[in-house]
Amino acid sequence: MTLPAIFFVRLARQEKALHIARLTEMHFSRGQRVVVVVADDVMATALDRYLWAWKKDSFLPHKVMSTVGEFCDDAVVISTVEFNPNRATVLICATPCSPDFLKNFQQIYDFAETYDPHLAEAARERFRLFRQQGFDPQLEPPATDT
Template identity: 35%
Template sequence: MRIEFYVLSTATPGDRLRAACQLAMKAWRAGLPVFLRGNDAQQCNELDDWLWRFKTDSFVPHNLHQDDAQAPVVIGLDEEPASTQGVLINLGNTLSPQVERFSRVIEIVNQEPDLLTACRENFRSYRQRGYDPKRVEL
């Protein structure tokens, strides 16, 4: 499993959501199923809104898990993904309980202090499970 921590230089929550949408679009265009994991229901709804409007000249087919778990890009919390071996974009503060079902995991980190602490803990947790997470500067 490939695990990457994409590190943003800002603390703006919107930058993190925009990056998640861009990465979801890139993975979907590469033919991979995508699961966007929000931190809570409110963030899932924000992601849904962002996917509709972040890029005016293209569309990313997506849906909330409860509405269509088979969508190319699924937004949810801890639900089991309909497709295995896809990409998990984790915006949650903890590891997904479904992490083993994905071939690639992307964590998006910004400079917000509480989020930095949570992401550092996630990084350690992946290492403790025997994975070799990588850091990617954006």
């Protein structure tokens, strides 16, 4: 079994929602299904609203789900649980996910939030953990505005 590609996106500012939207739009435009895992219902609601309004010329149809076991055909799902309801190949971790869950995808994005020392250290720990689990995580260049 081939392990998925894991990319850590460096964030020098608190702009995770913007980068989640950009990544989601990129993969959606390629015809790929995406799951975005968030920490809780509050984050799910905030990201849901953000994806509808973040860019005037963008349309990212999506569904918010918070249960395990229900499947859907939506190309983009925001989930509060580690579940792949739309058989996505792309996972965006807005909150840390377990290594076992990551194995269900081909491509994964995590965030190295360098603007906060505690969040940066947590990202370094996840990076090390993924390596220990046999993954080959890559650190992408700092995210820039486009």
